Amino acid sequence: MSHDPAPAALPSGPVRLAGVGLDERRAIVVGASSGMGAALVRQLAGEGYRVAALARRKPELDALAAACAPACAATGGAVISAVHDAANLAEVPALFERLVRELGGLDLFVYAAGVMPKIGKEQYDTALDREILAVNLDGAIAWGNECANYMRTRRRGTIVGISSIAGDRGRKGNPVYCTSKAALNTYLEALRNRLSESGVHVCTIKPGYVDTRMTQGLDKLFWLISAEEAARQILAAARNRVNTRYVPLRWQAVGTVLKLVPSFLFRRASI
């Protein structure tokens, strides 16, 4: 086993501070192949971040990395892509370790993976429900645990979870999707409280309608914003250390009203 010669006492000072100063732009985005995740990667790369982009679909990750290449060249950022199924919890610790090593640290983590399969009116499908929970919730917890322990020991860092306004109520249209997002909200809140003494911030994002693959084919969409605009607002909320942010903000009013609607009325609504 060979090692570099021990640094002498004096020069080691500034060298060992590396990572504390300017070099604080390293991020991981899980669920990066499309929608808000991809938009976040593009924006972070444009700001000079070194970003690890994770998703199941390799071709789309490659296309994303290629699309970010000019911005990276201009800003000094980088996009590292890694194929990862958010439901594959077993590979998370080793993948986390590898990516944080490659990035040289981690300052921002975004969990943007989520699925919302269309559920038929009379469909009760446990296997499908478990899939939704695996991606929307289990993956967030597996990554959240790694990030929490790492950021806690560094006493800094930001964890962002992309949840949904759908977590505010149990809707008849997609019960387990709502369940997964409600659980995610509670998990993120607990993590935020748990890490508050460690200087680590956890930000819950509740997007309304965003123009992504998930909302394609849905009717009656309103206040639709682009994924780029959503990503901009998400990063602003994370930087301002906001606890919970509806994106765009006007959904906060909707969320507040929806929470007040009594059950006997809510069940008649078509949502």
Place this chain on the structure above:
Amino acid sequence: MPAKALLAPPIPRRARPERSYERVEGWGMAVGSDGVVLRPRDVDEVRACFEQARREGKSLGLRGSGCSYGDASCNQLGHTLDLSRMNRLLSFDPASGVAQAEGGFTIEQLWKHVLPHGWWPKVVSGTMFPTLAGAAAMNIHGKNNYAVGTLGDAISEFDLLAPSGELYTCTRERNADLFHAAIGGFGMLGVITRVVLGTKRVHSGDLEVRAFASRNLREMMEYFESHKANSDYLVGWIDCFGRGEELGRGLIHDARYLDEGEDPHPEQTLRLGHQELPLTILGFPKSEVWKILRYFSNDLGMRAINTAKYWSGRLEAMGEPHRQSHAAFAFLLDYVPGWKLAYGRGGLIQYQSFLPNATAHAAYEQMMRWNHERGFVPYLGVFKRHRPDPFWLTHAVDGWSFAMDFKVTASRRADLWRHCSELTRIVLEAGGKFYFAKDLVIAPRDVQSMFPADRLAAFSALKQRLDPGALLQTDLWRRLFEPCS
């Protein structure tokens, strides 16, 4: 009560992950790096960690609770083996006070287990969090070093798991070279997996404490010398902002154990409930205090705090001796949780030097004058009396130690290191030593002048014998020893 029920409950084994990727830093936060941390639960798992590190081509840095201020438990070129999950008490005999525990058992677990039986650890540090293995590897001392020696003096036996996988049981007679080299051997020879140590019989949960204000260093040293024969604990606090006639002004806390009968209700004072540290400080909840201290973490604020402490200490010194619980007297560093965070992102270093009796006064005065001249005034100064011990790389001398806490900032870090290396010149010319649990600044040549050459050679030979592949390494080892091994 069955014997099992007497044992202090270990920290739940799953409280920390078996393997994680996290930041590993010195307690002072001035050094550290990201890395893999392995947390074995027993001797076999430690062996498995050795194998795993070899497979991955990594060295292993041993770590207990990470209470060393500098780089003694950091390993930026390899993995870290954290012993904190191996924390069971294996036995305690309430008749003799002898305890046997796994290496990751902490001083906190120890005193909380033994005190209700009328025992107190012979040697404790200013914080209760170190593990026994870490404390033994650094050969820690307490405020009674001059009277009872270091932790090593209280240990009668330990098991050392060498990187070969071989387990050595070491006592003063059996594997005596290993016994005297691994205590104070800063984790370079093997993992201390089991420790047997004696505790001291106490007749009360309280000590009798008296305070004395000293106008300068000379007065402080005279007080120590005239009281060390009769006092069980002596610790000096120095206001490093004092200068001129008041250079080295400070306060001494002098404590003695109560004799049998002096405490009318020992069964009450020996209870853990009596040993609680205060929950509030000046009316603030103690968990919030560091956030306020942050605003004082500059020369002006610290001058104010030190001055206030000095004058309130002078008031206290006019009063009668008072009783204070063992824990409240011993663990001053644990009063304000997270106080180190008040130092900010650059953290702090503690520069603690040990000087022989003959040269200490002049050298320490010179160092304090240089602090003022160079604009590096320590925010905390602690002064203690020591005695020699038989451990190969011990820091203890027949003399004194002065620990100075310096704030580290990115902009003045290199200047601070330069300042410390100038102080080191004074220390070494005065025949002094340093302590690996604190150090972050000295150089290999300084180590060579601290210890006789034949002792360093013997230590290197032992390291070579037990760990020929140099599996066990830390940043401290590479900084100070690798060049001469």
